[in-house]
Amino acid sequence: MHTPTTHTPPTTGQVVDTFTHFFQERGHRLITGSTLLPPPGDPVLFTTSGMHPLTPYLEGRPHPLGRRLVNVQRCLRTTDLDEVGDGTHLTVFQMLGSWSLGDYGGPQSLRWGYELLHEGFGIPRDRLHVTVFGGDGQVGVDGESLDTWHELGLPVELTGGDENWWSNGPTGPCGPDSEIFVWTGDCPPRGTPTTDPRWVEVWNHVMMRHRRHEDGNLTPLVQRNIDTGMGLERLVTVLQGVDSVYGTDLFEPWLRLVPPLWDLGDQESLRVVCDHLRSFTVIHGDGVRPSHTGRGYVPRRLIRRTLTTLWQDDPGRTLGDLPRELVEHIQTHFGLPVEPGPVLDVLRDEEHRFRRLLDRGRKVLSRYGGRQLTPEDYHYLHDTHGLPEELVDGIVREG
Template identity: 70%
Template sequence: MNTDDIVRTFLDFYRERGHELITGSSLLPPPSDPVLFTTSGMHPLTPYLQGRPHPQGRRLVNVQRCLRTTDLDEIGDLTHLTVFEMLGSWSLGDYDHPQSLRWGYELLRDGFGIPREKLYVTVFGGDEQVGPDLESLDTWRELGLPVESTRDENWWSNGPVGPCGPDSEIFFWTGDGPPEGSPTTDSRWVEIWNHVHMRYERGEDGGLVPLRQVNVDTGMGLERLVSVLQGRRSVYETDLFEPWMRTVPLLWDLDERSVRVVCDHLRSSVVVLEEGVRPSNTGRGYVVRRLIRRLLMVLWRGDDSRTLSDLPGEFVGTGTVRGVLLDEERRFSQLLVRGRRVLSRPEFRGPLSEEDYRYLHDTHGLPREWVGSVLR
């Protein structure tokens, strides 16, 4: 199945079960929202999870583009991405969590053809505030899937306050041989889908109160699902990344992890720039500036003659986005030239303290990784 087939199969499955297709929101939340970027499929639906009636009803499905910077240090592995798309389904006070789990398994098994022995699930085992999710545990056992109980790993929230609840995560076996261990003991079990029983609101004091309605919120990363269904080792080997992964290694001689970092950060930067965000030292602009400069540090490692101007026009265009990328490259190059002069001062010739690193970053804009590589 190519990516379009996978998306269509997902959407059709839920539409056949009474879900209305809603348009994915912008990557940029409205000005009143303190979050810089849309980080999850449920984020734009928060008011409706809290009880406001949705104009399209109580069963919804969509595809939402998201951006997360919490996993930046993981970028370059086989599964993490900065910008990704989330397949989501919702019950706003309609059907219950076990129904969502049963439908989820049906779609994976019959719609996508994933054999049962390749799946493992985890459920919330309880903590000081909420008891174990026995309802989900019993449902998975009835369906014949192996289940593991965890604690914090199976509690979902979109931040320190707001809607939250226990979740049930579905994992796929990516190893070469027969499945071994469990999701908490073997990293070859990769999470592909999360079903959240969204039934609490966490307040500023950390306490939980029941939501006005009990909801179900599911989210499945499209890129990760595509890699599973296409039998690929990583998300970067799917048809979604094929043009990038075909072109970047031909332009620049990079190791495998560096190729993935450059592809992710370039792709993510282009997406954010196309939304109208411009590099700056604060807010959303700082996020895109950080992405561009991180990819440049990888690109210049071992060869500072490499340049984003090498990229073909079909990847970054020939207009505004390309101009912004090249201007940011020029600015960063000039910053590093000044930075080398700063680091040549006598006070930076010995081992640096945390205070030194903070000063170099906050006063001169010098990234810690770059400072460390220069002084090595």
């Protein structure tokens, strides 16, 4: 991947500081985004995006810190769990966000976005491309964004339909968005974001101008907001000129210490182990402990997926060997108390539980004589013996 900057690539910490200071200098108040846990009464298990905790204020409630906000929000998504192992997906990640709650409009947000990427992070103008909502049957072209980008001299691609349209669900606040892409190829930029995958999206600016009702109709919002989100890890990958998030300084100690400890044979397995143990450490830091149901099942599932990967080649491997340095590295990065001992204790305890569960599962499944399991079998094994479907499938495969 081509490094888009003309100077020494910034560290992750420098990227965060540059982003937050840029917006603070422009009147934005820094708000906390330090926890994965959603506000009380929110039905989701974990915070999934930077705007999630701000939903009431986007709906019109006054924010105690004012109309201009900036933050770094850690997020967790289990929907992408099966994608972890490629170059971009992570279970726990961080979102850089800025908001205008009924204050400035889309053109100002886009101008600041260009200024920060080009002047703040040093990305050359010719390596930037943007997309703008091109209209549909209900809403016309996002003319404000289109005019702003033309004034700034950036190439624009118009898209229609669901492209460049943001909504938080079938009803509620919504509006057109404009996405900023960076060219990551080793040759001069070519094509457009929809025709060449080397254009990588780094920043989305949402113009919340409408409310969609149950009948599908749109009405103007009383308070027009701007909501921007930029994945920190993806931005760092681009700025440091590496091929994947695992090549950034975020994972340097992991890729230095894990391979000599556990020879996992392939890149995907190494990435899964690093991601899951890293994510578990963050979840633990937010006070969530493994359990059979609800929020606690997520860290348990991460640990068991890690162990399943580790034990494919060597059942004797143990999480008790995880270097304390790696736990400390993650705790420091996410601003958690640096206490690796309790994390390692939980990992060892969960490992013992999983070994006992596997032993029991093998005995129970031996009664089925290797026949094809039915949905009723899976239901019985889960409810009676506490064996999740993915665990049963793993035992069947190894048999």
